Amino acid sequence: MQIDLSLKIADDGDDQSEGKGEEEQEQEEEGIEDKEKEKRKDQEDGFDPIEEGQKEEDISPVRKPLPENFKSDELCELEEEMNRMKKENEVLRKVVEQTMNDYHDLQIKFAAIRKNAQDNSFLSLGSKEEADKRTLQLVLAPNGNEIDDGKELGLTLRLQPQYEEEEKIKNTDVYDHKFDQKGSVTATTRSSPPTANRKARVSVRARCQTPTMNDGCQWRKYGQKIAKGNPCPRAYYRCTVAPGCPVRKQVQRCLEDMSILITTYEGTHNHPLPVGATALASTTSSTTPMNFTLSEDQDHLLSNATTILDTTSTAPHFLSSYYSSPYLRNSTTSSHYSPFNEHIINSSKYLWTPPSTSSSDLGRSGRSYRFSDQYWGSDKLKWGGKDEEKSVAESVGGIMAVASAINSIIDKEGQAA
DNA sequence: CGTGTTTGACCTGCGC
DNA sequence: GCGCAGGTCAAACACG
Numbered sequence: 001m002q003i004d005l006s007l008k009i010a011d012d013g014d015d016q017s018e019g020k021g022e023e024e025q026e027q028e029e030e031g032i033e034d035k036e037k038e039k040r041k042d043q044e045d046g047f048d049p050i051e052e053g054q055k056e057e058d059i060s061p062v063r064k065p066l067p068e069n070f071k072s073d074e075l076c077e078l079e080e081e082m083n084r085m086k087k088e089n090e091v092l093r094k095v096v097e098q099t100m101n102d103y104h105d106l107q108i109k110f111a112a113i114r115k116n117a118q119d120n121s122f123l124s125l126g127s128k129e130e131a132d133k134r135t136l137q138l139v140l141a142p143n144g145n146e147i148d149d150g151k152e153l154g155l156t157l158r159l160q161p162q163y164e165e166e167e168k169i170k171n172t173d174v175y176d177h178k179f180d181q182k183g184s185v186t187a188t189t190r191s192s193p194p195t196a197n198r199k200a201r202v203s204v205r206a207r208c209q210t211p212t213m214n215d216g217c218q219w220r221k222y223g224q225k226i227a228k229g230n231p232c233p234r235a236y237y238r239c240t241v242a243p244g245c246p247v248r249k250q251v252q253r254c255l256e257d258m259s260i261l262i263t264t265y266e267g268t269h270n271h272p273l274p275v276g277a278t279a280l281a282s283t284t285s286s287t288t289p290m291n292f293t294l295s296e297d298q299d300h301l302l303s304n305a306t307t308i309l310d311t312t313s314t315a316p317h318f319l320s321s322y323y324s325s326p327y328l329r330n331s332t333t334s335s336h337y338s339p340f341n342e343h344i345i346n347s348s349k350y351l352w353t354p355p356s357t358s359s360s361d362l363g364r365s366g367r368s369y370r371f372s373d374q375y376w377g378s379d380k381l382k383w384g385g386k387d388e389e390k391s392v393a394e395s396v397g398g399i400m401a402v403a404s405a406i407n408s409i410i411d412k413e414g415q416a417a
Numbered sequence: 418c419g420t421g422t423t424t425g426a427c428c429t430g431c432g433c
Numbered sequence: 434g435c436g437c438a439g440g441t442c443a444a445a446c447a448c449g
Binding site for chain 2: 220221222223224240
Binding site for chain 3: 250
């Protein structure tokens, strides 16, 4: 067995089969590479203009040992590129600042409007009529970019009286389109009219290319129907995590925007939820303790959402801010406490936990599906890959958990009345 | 062969 | 009571 060492001269040093002397050389080279990495990292971290000048000085001595030809040409290109990136950074920073300012203005205006429109108590357990009037909205934008971007995802959580919703359905057979035009997910928890039997029902609107949203639960399709007024078929799914689980969901494309998926969850789980399915913690019994976990991806989404609505980094803060402006600027805190959290915990025994990873890719078949004479490709082939899919799913899960918590509150309220 | 989907038939509730 | 629409069932089928 022969090894042609002559070929190793130009090697990058990854091959472990080299001789001892070469290993030492590798270590030296790795040392240089480590320094280079640190310097590159310094360059990449240079977001703060205050520190940029300092880092510029730190970097310069490092470049001296570089080869002459590299220094003259590529170094100049790198510097030019760096300057360009700095300028882009400045521009982006201004955009973010502007967005934040706009948001705060809107927040203030909205708080004033709300104050006039209804009493100040947040989701108080007062009269059912009052509760029915309350509307809760959560808007997320994972990319923080243009809303018209196809990949943009917004989340809207709405609490709305069921009889109003049903009136809309009667008229149009599609839900409120108010938020559709900006690529949003809308979660609507329905509370029935005061006299009707209340049944947990959460509707989620999502701009989604896949046939269904991955919410972490396992579902079995048991039917499909063309609903009046919407040529897109409505699919019926049943939870199969545990036998006899009564939870069902309906999935239908929005008539006016085929890219929007309307998913309606109904019922109460009779089993512990799989990790990542905290989404449907939602419709679960309010007496069942459960964890609402945010994955890193979801936290990322929520963090980015701050460019639109808040400077907070978690859903609970985000929600609380909507109702209570003093919590708006608690952006730097890592605490998950908010009056909203407390309310949910006290009312529904939900536990908000710090971000952690969660898995969710259950029950996917990877096949093609037909929607109104259109074929929607495999889940995994579209929607920008697994990570994005996961993020969306988990975000939807989060919003649904919140929606369900509200549902539980309403249910309790109904029982108490 | 087990699991999930498809799809026509059937059931149920509601308005007239 | 009738018709309509939404929801569900279950046999047939597809897929891995």
